[in-house]
Amino acid sequence: MRYKTNPIDRTYFADEPAEDFNVIGSVVQRSDALGHVTGRTTFFEDLSPPDLLHVKMHRSTRHHARILGVDLTDALAVPGVVRILTHADIPNNVFTPLKLIGVQPDDEPVLAEGKVRYLGEPICAVVAETEAAAYEGAARVRVDYEELPAVLDVEEALAEGAPIVNEYHGNNYFTYEGHHCRRIRFGDVESAFAAADHVFEWRYQSAPIEHAPTETTGCIVVPQPDGRLRIHSDTQACFFTLDNTALILGTPFNKLRIVGGTVGGGFGGKVDIAVEPVACVAAMLTRQPVKYVYSRYEEMQVSSPRAAERIYIKDAVMADGRITGRKITLYVDAGAYSRHSPYGTTKAAAHLPGPYSIPNVWADCHCVFTNRTPSSAMRGFGVTIGDFALESQMDRIARELSMDPLRLRLINAYRDGDMKAHRKVAEGTALVEVIQKAAEMVGHELPAEYRQMSSMDRASMDREGR
């Protein structure tokens, strides 16, 4: 069988030299495929160092609770259990992964300290000679809780009197440069609503989505004779993981070495520094190689999913299909800790109001803390659910106006040179051409004036389209 490629439509690349197209449109074998089909690709767990110890975690059985006491007696008595780590063993226990790009405050303990904020939060790490002993030890840790009221909904979390989830923030939302949310203010949406022929408002929401990689999150840490730690990990972000781990360990970056880049499915789910710090501390304290890998259950229950979102969109629409105002209130459920969600919420705001030129835009994008599993990165996070909402909104408007949904989009599509809501000038938009091409390929007929529209010619569109 020969792998086939589609011919390139070079209409829009007329100015590019032909020799630049030596990869697109040709067959290039993956560099890793031979290793995959022979079983020789080395994933982190394909390492089997002698005297390997295993870590299993005792996790919170509550959504929100104060920890009154932790009893390790029975767990330490399990044959094969070597040591049990608590928060006191982690040099800098409280962190946040995006501190590397200046996001603050540190808001998440590596191992729970004083309270737990979500079901499945790690409390104690049991280090044992066998996986079975580590499981047995983890099952025998006793934690005494005082239950606290939990909040599991973004709007309830922002309501007056809601229980505070994360004291490091003081509020159930992430603060952006002094503001309670990420905001867009462009033109005057209220005037647009007043002048509109139609006002449409709908609500959209999504559940958390788990990446479910076939290889679960994990690492093996091997102490080196020179005192460094070699971390074999399936992280998607080797140096991001290394730097964060070094900060948590309070050790110079060059005392860690990370071996990675071979990931058995990530999809954004392996960037949270979830296992490396604990495995490193265990390796430092025992001076033995340590493996800490999630079970499938842990991967489903505690690895961070794509955030659940709730999005309200209110549009001012003229009878001819022009959208003259768009007001959006968007909630990202970060779960109990920041992880990558403050950034994801910023991405959501940056993506609004979609690829359309709308003269009046108002948006409030809230990054909200709840007692749910912390959410984080996943393929286009911050953008994907927003697109689902925005494009659903476009289809519903078209239906309400009895209008072809592609024409509605062509009328409103941004053009090169348009001022976007973020006060940046749009360039290289190509949306008009993509819609035209897609319509042609599926046999969706467009009238001549729509086929003649161009993303590079706003004037012609104003002349003919509106």
Place this chain on the structure above:
Amino acid sequence: MITAVRTPESLAAAVGHAAAGGRLMAGGTVVMAQVNSGSVGSPELVSLRRAGIGGISLDGSAARIGATTTLAEVEESPELAFLRDAVRSIASPAIRSLATVGGNLFVPQPYGDLAVCLLALDATVEIAGPDGSREVPVDVVLANGVAPGEVVTAVRLAVPAPGTWFYHKAMRRKLNSAAIVAVAAVVGTAGGVVTSARIALGGVAPRPVRAVSAEGVLIGRPLETDVLDEAGRAARGDIEPFDDAYASAWYRARVLPVHLRRAFLG
């Protein structure tokens, strides 16, 4: 933690280990998953793999299937060809080459589609124990399990006459998924009307159940859409549906009549 795995080479030895408190394991598809997650209750496992209780034999229409016969062996058996579609609706090939007929009696719903079939077939279960052996109807085993120390050694069933066997399973995916609703039935007709009916349902109660209300509706009437719809609605009185990751209790009850009808009319 597991401290011993026994692989007895005779039924008597297996019964002895089971009576001493070992956890019985046939294909391992349930027990080993628990071992791997550190959640198996017993420190000692007793494998039936070599206890000599596998194999399929046929005497006329009377079939005897040894307890450790794998689902793959049932699937390939020409004598049990009527069960092939049902078996192929269970899990995937790499599970069917481990999972056994006997083990299928002890898996929690919505798994255990073969047990649903055995209930419809009015199968008998052979059980060996420290005090000898006994035979009981399959519904008794599905309801009460077996006593500690007892080992299921075989199931006996009558191969249904041509045209009397019906099976249909509704799943989230076409392959390798648990039952939302499973319907297995042996229904005889004469002169265009139903003369005998045994219908068993899976996925709609904590264990496989007989749809006796539906059976009552069918007797004396033709296998036609309106009759089957009525039977399906009646069958809602026989179930105790539950919520799980595959479907809600509400959904299971809602779609039951549809799938009961499809079992007979496609």
Place this chain on the structure above:
Amino acid sequence: MASQVVNLRVNERSREFLAAPGTSLLSSLRDALGLMAAKRGCAQGSCGTCTVLLDGRPVMSCLVAVETVDGASVRTLEGVARDGELDEVQAAFLEGFATQCGFCTAGMIMSAEALLDRNPDPTREDVVEAISGNVCRCTGYGPIVDAILDAAARRRP
């Protein structure tokens, strides 16, 4: 009870090793024999990354207590290539872009080998059923099914 000595015929070689009580075939292959192609994806029999052939049949090796199959014959992906030459399934996967992250590949190929051993001329439906226990979360099923059909064609005389 102490660890047991287990003998297996693995990829045509006799192997003897010690297994602690409750050790799975998967763990034995990986930890005792150093055969790392079969992967632990779930340890619950749900993902298929650990699929190997046990006495010619595909099994989830994470669900096999290794002491109970003493004396059996096992085939893993390491035993598929012949004299360093890729077999038809491997070659079809390689040339058909049927791998992405590679984590499911060993299990996929072993399920394909099991299918083609019994059914040299499978339909597309047969292939889909054969790999129904193997999860590819990169969602590359299309090229995988194509590759297995291609392998069957390559293998036919």
